[in-house]
Structures are given as C-alpha cells and as structure tokens.
Amino acid sequence: MLALLNERAKCVMKIGAIKQKEKADVVVPYREIELLDRLTSLNQGPMTSEMVLHLFQEIIDTLKELQKQ
16 A cells, blocks of 8 residues: 555656646645545445545645645
8 A cells, every 4th residue: 555655646746746837736626525525435334434534635635745845
C-alpha cells in the first residue's frame, strides 16, 4: 500500500507542477466530493462509510499539500 501511495504522490507532484505553470487551481472541490461519494458507494465493509471517508480524506489532504509544494 505504501508503494502505491508513493507512486500516486509522484504523479501528484508532476500534476502540481503542470497546474502551477498553467496557473490552474490545485483543489477542485466537486471532484473530491465525487471521488468520496464513489468510494463510499463501493464500500462493502467491514469498514463503515465514515471510516472509508476518514481514511481517504486524509490521503487526499496529504496529497493536496504535496501538490501545492
């Protein structure tokens, strides 16, 4: 899981550099909402929807910070 998150982080950093060049917004709130909605709808347990939301919100927030650098 850590290896996959680090691969994702590398992609996020590349995307962040592109967004900075193009002066585009790093955060697109509706996309985040769509992603979290999709994840909770796919959840079949044993984690609750709240647990899934918490886990992925932390990942998203961490990667957004990385993208801003």
